[in-house]
Amino acid sequence: MIKVAKFGGTSLADSQQFKKVHSIVKNSDERKYIVVSAPGKRFTDDNKITDLLYLTHAHVRYSVPYGSVLKIVEDRFKLIKEELNLKIDLDYEFKIIREELDNKCDEDYIVSRGEYLSAKLMADYLDCDFVDAKDLIFFNYDCSVDEEKTREKITEILGKSSKAIVPGFYGSYPDGSIKTFSRGGSDITGAIISSAIGADMYENWTDVSGFLIADPRIVDNPKQIEKITYEELRELSYMGASVLHDEAIFPVRQAGIPINIKNTNEPENPGTVIIRDDQANEEYAKEHIITGIAGKKNFSFFYVHKEHMANEVGILKKALQVFENRGISIDHVPSGIDSFTIVLPSESVDKVSHEIVEELKIKCRTENVQVYKNLSLIATVGIRMAYQPGISAKLFTALGNSDINIRMIDQGSSEINIIVGVEDKDFEDAIRAIYNAFVK
């Protein structure tokens, strides 16, 4: 069994957290490849190292002395080193960083140093190999990952090591210069390594014990999700429930590797396992009528009605073109016999919704176009819902009993989710009603 374990920023925030990672990794032969983020916040008002490094670079860009900001970064790393009694020569590392800054280095280089030093410290502490991500992850100049070269180098270099620490978040361009992923990108590093090495499990260690069935700010003590399929997760994260970087899912899903979301502060909790869609067998389905509930506020609904629309060819295309011409992406288009509604986040039409209404009237040749705002979408997700009579009845009864008016209903043909639109003011009550009906 080979596991790749990625630890996020809160798992490396200080020497206490380093100790926890040490005890999770040290005596586990399975956890062979360890990917680390830069130290994150130790308490609410603390700074993430990566943020401080972005700030350091901003000082350089605007020719403001960067010394005091970089000193905060240096002090944090030195404190971890001292408290853990490590050997690493941080004076030397920071001397190089200062030289690079004085030579006006790229932003990507400087912000990657958080992960780089975090990995150096951890390799020292665990007494195992440090492998620089610039030698493992390769980017093309169009910013895409050179998958072939990356896979080749990962198998070649990591294959030789029985335990290696790799910094997350970055790789290199063909000329050797550093290129980072988008923020939170250490998740992607872990996923790429898992896929290339053919890991049996990708563990993603963070500060929560996996996913909860509903948002704990809305539902009191919601139950934990033990298992979820990639497809279900995709539906839920699209609706705002998110622990993992979006792009991190793809490489492992493609390779069919399960992801286990685990909590560094509570390692005995099994967390949530994200499984392949085809691993969701009978037994899995029995336990889960619904897997999760997620939602977002602040949508706009453009309602278009026209007599005899049902017989008109191409009217929907004309309406959609109004949005396409403005580069606005659409979320849902539920339809009736002589009407349809175009649903999308309000922020993307904030200043132009009245112009859009007028354009829709002209393009669709109807006066009957309205825009409704302050609406929420709530997705109830679960593969067991497919081909199962009575689920939507249960959901709508729960909402009806709580006096919640449903403004829209959408169910994809895969039937693994039911999306309802409600007024923003009813959002929290609706989620609680659904949770109570299906889970409590």
Ligand code: ASP
């Ligand atoms: N340290 C980087 C960030 O804060 C990457 C990561 O933590 O995944 O975005």
